[in-house]
Amino acid sequence: MNLREFIIDNIYENLRLDLFLSKVFEDKSRSYLQKIIEDKNVLVNDKVKKSNYKLKRNDKVTVDIPELEELIVEPENIDLDILYEDSDVIVINKHQGMVVHPAPGNYSGTLVNALLYHCKDLSGINGVIRPGIVHRIDKDTSGILVIAKNDNSHRKLAEQLKEHSMKREYIALVEGVIKEDKGTVDKPIGRHPKERIKMAIVDGGRRAVTHYEVIERFEKNTLIKCILETGRTHQIRVHMAYIGHPLVGDPVYGYKKQKFNLEGQMLHAKKLGFIHPSKGEYIEFESEIPDYFHQVLKKLSK
Structure with a gap:
């Protein structure tokens, strides 16, 4: 466990517990932080609180970040429907039934396994489990995804998602x-x-x-x-x-x-459009609805 302790000052007073954690652990997703709160790895004044607890001045927040298991994601020779590829991005038409990235209980047969076999370079911003993955669609949803091949492309695509300028x-x-x-x-x-x-x-x-x-x-x-x-x-x-x-x-x-x-x-x-991260031009892709x-x-x- 990675133990951290914080004393709340007036800057964070009245802030939700999960929002406070997202500010001090910027590399962790809010859903992950809510999960460790639910798992009782976060205490306020040595007591379990919910994610929506409003912090008070001088509250003591103790956080145990669980140690991550070292996972090795293996490349797998799985066919990909590639709509476009260059040195910065890959645009994939994902079929229904394919999981985007590995998760507990499902470490093979994913889009990430296929991508690792197909190309040597993928953005490392999301770590070994989600290399290159900028956005996701559900396992049983089919259609277009863009994957980043380097960190610069990843940051620029993620910014477009954040600003709601990517067309989906x-x-x-x-x-x-x-x-x-x-x-x-x-x-x-x-x-x-x-x-x-x-x-x-x-x-x-x-x-x-x-x-x-x-x-x-x-x-x-x-x-x-x-x-x-x-x-x-x-x-x-x-x-x-x-x-x-x-x-x-x-x-x-x-x-x-x-x-x-x-x-x-x-x-x-069906349709995905974005500003190319290095060319600066808007590009758009479309795929037909699947046979089923x-x-x-x-x-x-x-």
């Missing part, structure tokens, strides 16, 4: 018929208070904005285009479920009874 457009099939032609969901997303595998609309969550537009209406479903203004975990899935139109096939936020034999939610990252998506739409059209 998705195609989704949802349950029910959406009446309005377009709309926006602006609701904060955070970890579900009771079910850790789920995200939810929660007070104090991170701001999340999804714009959607109807492409086609069917008898009991709607095909929509979604444009992300922010990029929170499960954002489109949570927002569409919130307005009463969960994604078809979504095993977490969707209907329990599924009418199609699907491996996961019908969501495809086409087959479902064909059935609905009949």
Whole structure:
């Protein structure tokens, strides 16, 4: 364990515990810090507190950062659908079912394993588990991702994500018929208070904005285009479920009874646009929806 102790002064007074930790441990994600709070590795005045605890002046905050296991991620000869590649970036069309990076219990068969085999140089900003990974899409979401091949590219792409200037457009099939032609969901997303595998609309969550537009209406479903203004975990899935139109096939936020034999939610990252990190020019990529998506739409059209 890596033990650290802090005494709260007036600068951090009334700040949430998890926000305070994110300021003093800048290299750690907020979700990771919330997890170690939940795991009772963080004490305030020698007592366990929740992430939303508001700090008081002279509070003593004790933090035990667990030692990370040394992990070796092996390169694997896995086919990649590469849309574009140069010395700075690789743009990949990820198929449904592929995990982006290794995680506990899932250290092989990921996009990162395939990337390590394909190229020698990847950005090291996110460490050995997530080399080059600037942004992610869920395992059962297909579509376009950009990967950084060096740290300079990674920083510039991450800045575009932070400023919401990277264009990310998705195609989704949802349950029910959406009446309005377009709309926006602006609701904060955070970890579900009771079910850790789920995200939810929660007070104090991170701001999340999804714009959607109807492409086609069917008898009991709607095909929509979604444009992300922010990029929170499960954002489109949570927002569409919130307005009463969960994604078809979504095993977490969707209907329990599924009418199609699907491996996961019908969501495809169709379009990605960004300023090239070294050329300074805007480039945009588009991929067709996969076959399984086409087959479902064909059935609905009949």
